[in-house]
Amino acid sequence: MSKYVLGVYEKAMPNTLSFEEKLRYAKEIGYDYLEISIDETSEKLSRLDWDKKTRDELVSTMKKVGLPIRSLCLSGQRKYPMGSENEEIRKQSMEIIEKAIILADDLGVRIIQLAGYDVYYEKGNDTTRELFMQNLRKAVEIASKHGVILAFETMETSFMDTVKKAHEVVEKISSPFLQIYPDLGNIKNSSLIYNHDVIDDIKDGKNHIVAAHIKESIVGHYREIPFLTGHVNFKECLTQLWKQGVRRYVTELWYVGAEDFTLDLKFAVKTFRTMLDEIEGELNC
Numbered sequence: 001m002s003k004y005v006l007g008v009y010e011k012a013m014p015n016t017l018s019f020e021e022k023l024r025y026a027k028e029i030g031y032d033y034l035e036i037s038i039d040e041t042s043e044k045l046s047r048l049d050w051d052k053k054t055r056d057e058l059v060s061t062m063k064k065v066g067l068p069i070r071s072l073c074l075s076g077q078r079k080y081p082m083g084s085e086n087e088e089i090r091k092q093s094m095e096i097i098e099k100a101i102i103l104a105d106d107l108g109v110r111i112i113q114l115a116g117y118d119v120y121y122e123k124g125n126d127t128t129r130e131l132f133m134q135n136l137r138k139a140v141e142i143a144s145k146h147g148v149i150l151a152f153e154t155m156e157t158s159f160m161d162t163v164k165k166a167h168e169v170v171e172k173i174s175s176p177f178l179q180i181y182p183d184l185g186n187i188k189n190s191s192l193i194y195n196h197d198v199i200d201d202i203k204d205g206k207n208h209i210v211a212a213h214i215k216e217s218i219v220g221h222y223r224e225i226p227f228l229t230g231h232v233n234f235k236e237c238l239t240q241l242w243k244q245g246v247r248r249y250v251t252e253l254w255y256v257g258a259e260d261f262t263l264d265l266k267f268a269v270k271t272f273r274t275m276l277d278e279i280e281g282e283l284n285c
Helices: 017-027 040-050 051-065 087-107 126-146 162-174 184-194 200-204 234-243 262-283
Strands: 005-009 033-038 067-072 111-115 149-152 178-180 213-214 250-253
Touching: 005 067, 005 262, 017 051, 017 262, 033 040, 033 087, 040 087, 040 149, 051 087, 067 250, 087 111, 087 126, 087 162, 087 184, 111 162, 126 162, 126 184, 126 234, 149 162, 162 178, 162 200, 184 213, 200 234, 234 262, 250 262
Parallel strands: 005 033, 005 250, 033 067, 067 111, 111 149, 149 178, 213 250
Antiparallel strands: none
8 A cells, every 4th residue: 555645636627527526537547635725716715604414415425436535725815814904804814714624624624725825915014924923823723623734835925935934934833733735836936036955945844744735837937837847856856755754745737628637637646656656665665
């Protein structure tokens, strides 16, 4: 049995598919679990208000298909950030994070990936950073009650675009329920901005990285770049993550209208299972 699990980001598949269809495709293609999205759209945010019947039905669907949902990408706080200077937006932000934690608990989700922004559509400053930290502490308290890990994604803005920056915040909060979930494409681009080594940045997250997004990037572009056409050295990054004990990975890619979306997923599974199997063999021999 493999010593790691490989998940897939929900948005790699058409939004028109039902959850049962998404789970079946993921399983048939060779994934171990699905990562769902709660983004800033009304359609995705409405999931936070699912009733008990809807939640129970989704859990039953996971069991029927034989593939779980084990992580949740919470990018909805980009529109409703915890560091906003607008009190009403901060209130909405805290409602979103609490609802997301409860949803995760109900569905059996282990990790909620938080976008590493104090604010996004506003201009950040000392006040937004302090408000962010105040509300983050509250969010971690809620997460600890429900046994759900919150983990920062390294983003494309300067507030938290490196593992090192995420680690500094994690250390300040000092809770087992706040960790790091880096994006390999994003930290590669950040390494060029700051002229530092990606592997050294990953090392800065030692003992705090719980999972990683496997994503491609190129200079100045952070998404929708086909795997192995950009500049991320996946073998090098995954090897270092493995050495640090990371065993949960998600291929992050987007459905952009391809006639057969499964081709990209099959390529991703084959590429990264082969790579991870090689790493496992090399380091555990």
